[in-house]
Amino acid sequence: MGTSLLIARLFGIPVRLHWTFLLLAFWLVSTHYSFGGTINWVDMGWTLASVTALFLCVLLHEMGHALTARRYGVNTQKILLLPIGGLAMLDQLPDKPRQEMWVAAAGPLANLALAFVLLPVILLMPGNNLETILGYWLYPKGNYFIHDASRVGYLLVGLVALNVLVALFNLIPAFPMDGGRIFRALLATHWSRLQATTIAVRTGQAIAIVLVALSIPSFNWLMALAAAFIFFSAAFELKMIREDHLLKTHTVGDAARRSFGKIYTTHTVAEAEEMFRYGAKDEYLLVFDEWQNFAGMLDSTSLPATAEKEKDRWSTLVGNTALLHPPCLITEDNLHQAAQMLSGTDFEFLPVSDRNGSVVAVFNSEILNRYIQKVRKGKLP
Template sequence: MASTTHAPSSTWGAHEPERRDEPRARARARREKGGGIPLGRAFGVQIVADWSLLIIFALVAFQLGAGVLPQWHPQWSGALVWSVALAAAVLFFASILLHELSHAIVARMFGIPVSRITLFLFGGMAHMEGEPRSPKAELFMAAIGPIVSLAIGIGSIVLGTALAGDAIERFAEDPEIAYASLDPVATLLLWLGPVNVALAMFNMVPGFPLDGGRVLRAILWWTTGDLRRATRWASGAGRLFGMTLVALGVVSMLGGNVGSGIWLALIGWFLASAARSGYEQVVVREALEGVPVARLMRTRFEVVGPWTPIDELVYQRFMGSEQAVFPVMEGERLVGIVAMSDVRKLPREHWGDARVADIMTPAARLVMVDAEASAAEALEGLARREIDQVPVVDRGGVLRGMVRRADLVKWLALHEPALRV
């Protein structure tokens, strides 16, 4: 697809007095906060808890506090039962976090950046910026997670057994009395250990995108030398496993176990969808690998200045054109990007006294694509920040165009026969 060359037009003032009012600070803080619950950073990786995590956290705590622990320890007070239940839920997600951190650390060892880890309804996810470059990298990255979970599980069981003392010998004779004699710490460890062992075993099921499926893909990739074929086979195994869980969930619901049946079906649906999506990502990346981003980028667009009033941005720029994003230029220098989503975060009453500089994403935080890069690299940049378009710059940092997710999708639609899966 050929693109016409045309320098971006600029219709803004060259300078404006600096302003530092309260609305701007609030707007910038809102823009930088993002979604989810930030939990801090570990090994340079941002840790975020998705709001859906609260659901499974509450379910784990409730199952322990209302069912398991009162049965094990009928003599415990309600306060102690719920304290241990909440501690167990926290430790459970801490172990999932360690599982995902191990993926991130090994990924970095193989040169793959990891921007953040998200804990959510179905567990955790390390957001890796790109695919492994070799079967060896894939194998090590996939295997480390279950190994860490297994180590946590075995370590918890060993330590819990040591703390339980003579109670362990009574488990074979009378489990109820044995459980009742455990102290809170031993109870926590002997619950957490088997859970992590089960987590390791579940993740080693050979179905993509589970860790076991990625191990399978690494082996198939190593054997065939074809990443796409290996992904297709591993993805097929993942979809089969996911649909099997859905079927088991339906059977469980028909048998009267509605809660567990729904949960099984949801996990199965999620895995089947993720397996399909994972294969499609590989196909799309291969299709875009040899396409120059310069062929797909847009070179005709308007820009705004950092001191453009928000009122003018809304009514003369966004409402006066089809652009949803504007590069922010200061002279020949790209200083940021402003989108409609940035405007929506600013209360309407502050539009009159705020400027583009207050709500834009500054250049230092932008994902930019080199003008000589491939469209696949542009796609990775879009996925990395979950945005709809990125600026294309030359080696001197001069803005040459904008490439949009919609343009990549259009190109892929025109090449549909080559992308059928």
Template sequence: MRVGRVFGVPLYLNASILLLAVLIIVLYGELAGQRLQLSPLGGYLVGAGFVVSLLGSVLLHELGHALTARRFGIGVRGITLELLGGYTEMDRDAPSPRVDLLVSLAGPAVSAVLGAIAVAATLALPDRTVADQLAFQLAASNIIVAVFNILPGLPLDGGRALRAVIWAVTRNRHAATEVAGWAGRVLAVGTAPLVAVLYAVDVLSLLALPLTALVALTLWHGAGQPIRMSRIGRRLPLVDLARLARPAFAVPTGTPLAEAQRRAAEAATNQPVTGAAPADHLVTGAVPADGGAPDSAGPSGAARGTNAALLVTDSAGRPVAVVDPAAAAAVPEARRPWLAVDAVARSVADLPTLPVDTDGERVLERVQAHPAAQYLVTAGEDVVGILHIADLARLLEPHRKMNT
């Protein structure tokens, strides 16, 4: 739920924040009420005050990341507060190890400063007062957040700092990301015995065990994403849109679906394997039907027939739509001779475009910024092929099981 903007950065609240609020108000409210000899209502009000103060601290932590990122020209899409804290979503990665290091450490630095201020306030305030109790809890929570986030493993801030250092030394961002990701998984596994020890010495209560288990699980899964992305990054040089895009076969608007499919298959079968197709008919360079990387000689006529995308053109020969293969496949064969291709096509205006010479890094950025099932691959103003996201996914993650 979007709740507004802070310094121009959109602020969102995840529904899980309600669970955090209830837990703190009930558990901490009762503890504070007993310690300060307040009524149950008074204790819950103190708990609510702590929730607001804690969320404010987390917001300032994330603003540290966001404003530092903007200082170095990295756009910030938003800040989200949730059950286990919050996260800042940026529109691209840091351009250098130095920027990555500064952005990652900005959040813990803010938490450390807030913790120090809260410690000073705790020492200055009278003991066993509401203000003193809130200051103490803010000091403890901010110091814990600063120390925990600086641990060297992704997705924690310390993991990003570790990645930046390894990146600077090795000049290999992808390898650095994978190392920092596995360091995060080591931290996740190490959380279990640490929690057991803290519970055994009465540092943690029984009620804290489920939350710490959730933290460990979140760490494990959070580390998995950068590991996956680092492996994808290593394969980005293999992305060649001229070969990866499926060939586009042009048919006039109003053509029956069955006739369009027949023409595309016939043209692909008759097309020479190594020859270039006429621009107004079939553009070669599709990924093989088995999803592997195309070979140096290009796909066979049968493979092109299997993968050819149908491009719908107007009376002047201009492309106006692309047939959705899933929608076309869902049409019963008996109806295809009577159904125009337009009925199962998407307007080209609705499809993102990719210049045919776009490199792998830029292709991935474009796909992440504009998710879609199909992309128009263009050379100047001409459509030279259709990139299917499934083909790109198979190239970048050949061992990952996917729905086709």
């Protein structure tokens, strides 16, 4: 289960509940617990219904993102619900700025659509619900509760108000919120994704600082928490975009290691064992035939089994063993393509060929990470 619990699967997308919802349950019980040791179950039931309705609205918001992303060929790993909101974890961002803008806008639009659907229902209910709604907006700390309305009426009015508030709050151009992503998408129509993200992140962090300054005099710790989330999430995403830019602008030939263990099909298993024992840097040897053509890869862990089957290790040729045949990278491939190939194969070690098809280097995740660290530190020649 990890740190979250699977509660549903909607349109093939897992919906998970974060463990911090236990804190919400504790709050729910404590607020309805009296000093006499009793619990007002009716009030707690209505509070639970309100909280559940609120998070169904949050789920609708995240489903808006996920389903719009699916329309553009982007899958969603899961939707995670937290006490402070929700998170649709997409596999990647849409490539085109216009697509990213619609994916970001889909969440707030889903909330506004729900508000407009509920509004006629409220107006058709008995009582002066229009006055209730206006009172909620004009005097949120008082007028909302002075009207003689049913609990259902209060719940529906609250949902309309909260959906509009959630939509408007998310449309603040503070990256990585939805408004910030829309802002970044608009910038990306004129600048590169990296430049657009940098501008959007700095704008979002400036807004976060303003929100912190506004929260201090009023002791609004929820606003301060939201501002901190915006500030640090924006910094993290900028780091990820910079790394993605690095991967797409550097090639496998830049990072691949040119030195590797090499053996020929005409060598014996015993000679291969000696190379693994004394000379090989890796757990694999690249095998070539007598014409320098790449024949496959030899795994050190498979040699003992091979040797046990053969009475004479000195007469068994490497070319007659079960060689591995991993996919081959090309020096012109970018590092993003290489990372995708590594994640999509069971092989940890890949050969690299030049444009003529000759294997000239090797590549794995350790080589990739070491190269990224060198680029970050400016240690490349």
